[in-house]
Amino acid sequence: MTGKTHIIGGVAASLAFAQITNYEPAILLGAGVIGSLIPDICHGSSKIGRALPILSKLINGLFGHRTFTHSLLFLVIIAVLLHNFMPIEAVSAGLLVGMASHIVLDMATKRGVKLLFPLRWNVRFPLTATTGGPSEYLVFALLSLFSVYFGYGLLFSL
Incomplete structure (x- = not known):
């Protein structure tokens, strides 16, 4: 998935x-928006990879793309770090929700993710989308509709 799809995924997941x-x-x-970009730190061409190129190269060199940073192990490590060092629970929750949305969206691509890293198994959904293709635009459109729906629900529940 492209950065914009991950961002709208983070928006939809956070609002939900x-x-x-x-x-x-x-x-x-x-x-949630920030969290939706974090797993792609392992990819030098991603939004976060371009912002933090040295860290991105280091992580990619150690693990490759869609491995450690797209795994449950990574989510657990980040959750423990946030629990111990982030005083604002809403920030921790939003980051984790955004990161989880990113991983789920990448599971909807043909390549999938190494969800159970360090095991080498690729995990993906039976139906997949091509990054940048028409199917990703459909995913983007659906996530946009979910964002409006959940945002509307929040607005009128206040």
């Missing part, structure tokens, strides 16, 4: 999560 929690929706949303 805000429906079932008492966290401040604006904080969840901002952190």
Whole structure:
């Protein structure tokens, strides 16, 4: 998936999560967008990879793309670090929701992800989308509709 699809995925997931929690929706949303980009730190051409090129090259050299940073192990490590060092729970929750949305979206591509890293198994959905292709545009459109739906629900539940 492209960066814009990951961002709208983070928006949709954060707004949906805000429906079932008492966290401040604006904080969840901002952190969710940032979290939706974090797993691609392993790819030098990604938005976050271009922002942090040295870290991106290091992680890619150690693990490759869509391995460690797209795994449950990575999510657990980040969750533990956030729990111990992030005083604002809504930021932690938003980052993790955004990261999870990224991983789920990449599971919908032909290549899939190494969800159970360090095991070498690729995990992907039976139906996949081609990155940058018409099927990704459909995913983007659906996530946009979900974002409007959940955002509307939040707006009128206040």
